[in-house]
Amino acid sequence: MAMAFGFSFNLVLFIFGNLMPSVMCRAVHGGRFNREGAIHLNSAQFPLEFNSSNERWLDKSHELILESYDVAHWNGSLFQTFARTKFLTLMYGNVPQMTFFSECLESLSVIQANLTYFEVVAEENQELRILQLVRNRLHTLSTTMKFLVGLTTLDVSQNHLTHIDLDLFSTMKRLKNLDVSVNKITSIDASADLRFAKLKNLWISYNQLERFDGFPSSFPVLETVRLIGNLWSCAWVARARKDIMDRRIVAYGVDYGCSEHRQGGLCCFGSTVHTTAGSLLTETPLFEAIQQLTNELRANPLNISSGEQSLELLTKDAKSREGKILVGVRRDKVEVFF
Structure with a gap:
């Protein structure tokens, strides 16, 4: 297999050809999802209000998967409830707002929970390594994410993002994997001198991008990239193909059914x-x-x-x-x- 995944969950849909990309689920480098041995709980089993009946779960809560919780604002005090947890996943339910603060979490996943606002307490965090905010309702990324300086994997795929400013991630010196695929992104900006010294895997597929001027110069050690499903300019694709070949970057995926042109497996469009x-x-x-x-x-x-x-x-x-x-x-x- 071309890519090594850090967790065992891997689902590929080959049937129902009319399914939209938003329902596709695929692994992210370094991610954690449904890891074997994790404790699965729901709101009936584990009410968030602390009491003696749920203390037994907290004693062995190294990795928790919480399903179908309805919490208007998941704040710092709730994170403190899981002070012994290293890996926390919130799935389904309704958690529209989250303010992250934890001194112990190494991995946080919020999956299909109607998350609309995600902020970080204004304090540098070195502990959190993996952040997955997938299949939610994020329209923008808060500037407070810059405090997550310890991240190695950031996955904000399958949201409603329209713009990415890579300078927001410039404090994440350890970042190796970035996935912003399956959004509505029309532009990705980056300062001319911005460099991600450790980023190896970049997924920006299934957006509405016509060009990406920071690619691949902003990523000096990039190994794999996913570019399919965009509105690329043919001129940009011609340049990007040369850079990909010169740098020996592995590009995954192939576009099919292109309405105008296809170059190197990517649909592209003549522009003015x-x-x-x-x-x-x-x-x-x-x-x-x-x-x-x-x-x-x-x-x-x-x-x-x-x-x-x-x-x-x-x-x-x-x-x-x-x-x-x-x-x-x-x-x-x-x-x-x-």
Whole structure:
């Protein structure tokens, strides 16, 4: 098998071809889910209010799986109820809000629990290594996640995320596995100098991405990636394929039924660029050259000493449809072409 999984649960759906990706479940590197020997409890067996009847569970609660709990806000005091637990999973039920605080948990999984808000107490946490917030209702990721500096695996797949700022994870120096697949992500941003020195596995499949400028430069030791199920620009795919081959990164999955083009197993689409003068440039070798230039400028900006200046794509004739485009500098209302 190409990938080694850290837990025994692995479900692959081969039937019912019309099933949406949101119902697919697959293993994440380093994750924990239904590990053999874990104690399974529900609200009838284990009421969250502490009393002598549930103390016996707490004495042997090294790993707990709690099912079908209805808790409006799972806060720090509830986490303290499980002070001896190392691995905690909340499945199903209804836990719309969670504020994480624990000095002992190494792994936390919240799976299909209608989680909408997840925050972290503003205190650096070195202990939590694995965080899985899967099949929930997250629309954004709180900036307080930066306090989870000990994470090695972060899985926020199958939510409703539309944007990812990788700088939010820059404090996670040990991060090895990142899964943001099966969301609605249209953009992933990253500072030009951002590097994840230990990240080996990246899954961004089944989103709405057209390009990802931080790939793969932000991941110097990346070993595997999943890119399928997006809206990639063909120009971006051409560049990404070269980088993947040069770096010998293993890309999992193949797109089928592409409506326009397929390159290297990925569906891709011809796109257009709007210039500052309003004309259009379709994807051509010139387009790809300009894309390369803008990527290089993003990584190594020009040193402009003063004034309101910017390097832009400019055209002299806004009515021209011949793809004639020049690169120039705009300062105030003055345009200078190169």
